[in-house]
Amino acid sequence: MFNLQDKVAIVTGGSSGIGLATVKAFVEKGAKVILSDINTEAGNQHVASIRETGGEVTFFEANVAEESAVQALVKFAVDTYGKVDIIVNNAGIGVLASTHELTYEEYHRVIKVNQDSIFYGSKYAIQEFLKTGSGGAIVNVASILGTVGEAGAFAYNASKGAANLMTKSLAAEYSSKNIRINSVCPGYVESGMVNREALGDFYEGLVARHPIGRLGQPEEIAHAIVFLCENEFVTGCNLLVDGGYTAI
Numbered sequence: 001m002f003n004l005q006d007k008v009a010i011v012t013g014g015s016s017g018i019g020l021a022t023v024k025a026f027v028e029k030g031a032k033v034i035l036s037d038i039n040t041e042a043g044n045q046h047v048a049s050i051r052e053t054g055g056e057v058t059f060f061e062a063n064v065a066e067e068s069a070v071q072a073l074v075k076f077a078v079d080t081y082g083k084v085d086i087i088v089n090n091a092g093i094g095v096l097a098s099t100h101e102l103t104y105e106e107y108h109r110v111i112k113v114n115q116d117s118i119f120y121g122s123k124y125a126i127q128e129f130l131k132t133g134s135g136g137a138i139v140n141v142a143s144i145l146g147t148v149g150e151a152g153a154f155a156y157n158a159s160k161g162a163a164n165l166m167t168k169s170l171a172a173e174y175s176s177k178n179i180r181i182n183s184v185c186p187g188y189v190e191s192g193m194v195n196r197e198a199l200g201d202f203y204e205g206l207v208a209r210h211p212i213g214r215l216g217q218p219e220e221i222a223h224a225i226v227f228l229c230e231n232e233f234v235t236g237c238n239l240l241v242d243g244g245y246t247a248i
Contacts, residue, residue, distance in 0.1 A: 004230060005030035008081040010073060012064050012121065013091030015042040017191035018141060018225075021218035022088055025226050027055035034077045036062045037091070064091045064117035065109070074124040083132055086229050087125040089118045090141040092159075099154040107155045114159035118166050126170075126179060135178030137229045140167050141221075142183040144242045160185075164238045171236030180235040182228040187242030189216040211244030 009026045013019040014035035026033050027050055035057055037043045043059040050057045060076050062069040077084045092114045095106050118140050129136035145153055146160030163183055170181040188194055188206055194215065196203045207214055224241045228234055240246055 004086075004226070007031045007085040007229075008034070008077060008083050009086035009088065009229075010034045010036060010077050010084060010121075010125070011088045011090055012036045012062070012073075012117065013141075015039045015046055018186065018189060018218045018221045019088075019090045020046060021222035022090065022225050023057060024050065024055075025219070025222040026086075027053075027057055029226060029230075031086070032056040032081050034058055034060055034073070034080070036060045036064075036073050038063050064089075064120065065112040067116075067120045070117065070120035071124050074121075074128060078128060084125055084128045084136065085134075086137045086139070087121050088139045088141065088225060089121040089163075091117055092141065094153065094156040096152050098152060102154060110155035110159050114156070115162045115166075118163055122166075122170055122181070126174060129174075129179050130177065135180070138167075138170065138179070138181040139225050139228050140164075140181070140183040141225075142167070142185045142238065144185055144187050144240065144245050146183075146185055146238070147240070147246055167238060168236050175235045180228075180232065182234060182237045182239060184221060184224045184228065185238055185240045185242065186221045187216050187240075187245040189218055189221060191218050209245060210242070211248060214243065216241065216243060 009031045011019050011023050014023045015037035023033050023035050035043055040061050047057050047059045060073050062073040064070055122138055140163045142163040143160040145157050146164040167181050167183040
């Protein structure tokens with residue numbers, strides 16, 4: 001308990017934002033990490049940088065919307081390190097559009113990346129957990145928008161709401177096998193396109209929706225993910241890390 005030393009962790013969407021912060025947090029805890037992303041250049045750059053500090057991390061390119069790619073990702077982790085102990089299903093996308101103008105292709109792309117990937121990642125990781133019999137941990141990166149609605153975010157709301165219930169279903173099914181499944185539900189996190197420069201006048205309004213008076217930082221979400229992996233009495237939890245967003 002409370003020890004990730006030499007654990008083998010997969011992090012999808014690991015080349016930026018919450019994913020990258022999680023990779024670094026796991027490395028600091030002594031874990032061996034597979035950083036997976038579709039951005040090969042950024043992924044390899046981050047791997048090289050982390051290795052310079054002594055971290056054990058390897059890059060694997062995978063489009064998590066494709067089952068065969070996720071299956072190959074889990075196999076790569078096993079082939080490289082002999083096992084898998086943790087998978088963080090973090091990769092995700094969003095589309096902001098009026099629902100009556102949303103195309104099926106746009107909607108389904110969000111579902112495939114955000115929701116189907118959880119099925120694929122969980123399925124193949126659990127297969128490995130059951131082979132070893134030593135248990136494992138899954139953390140699905142959901143969102144506050146899996147708990148509350150947001151105008152114009154129909155597909156994203158649907159996918160993140162599903163992520164939270166998929167988490168509970170998996171926990172009910174596999175916790176007796178010492179396989180713990182939880183989700184983390186971030187508020188708005190300052191990374192990528194969510195920052196003052198990109199959002200302009202909208203930024204202050206977004207901050208105001210968080211009672212704590214600011215947006216989150218990727219490292220704060222990564223810290224919650226580490227907690228969910230370390231604490232062996234937590235399963236089936238949808239952990240809100242949202243600066244009070246859903247409290248009002």
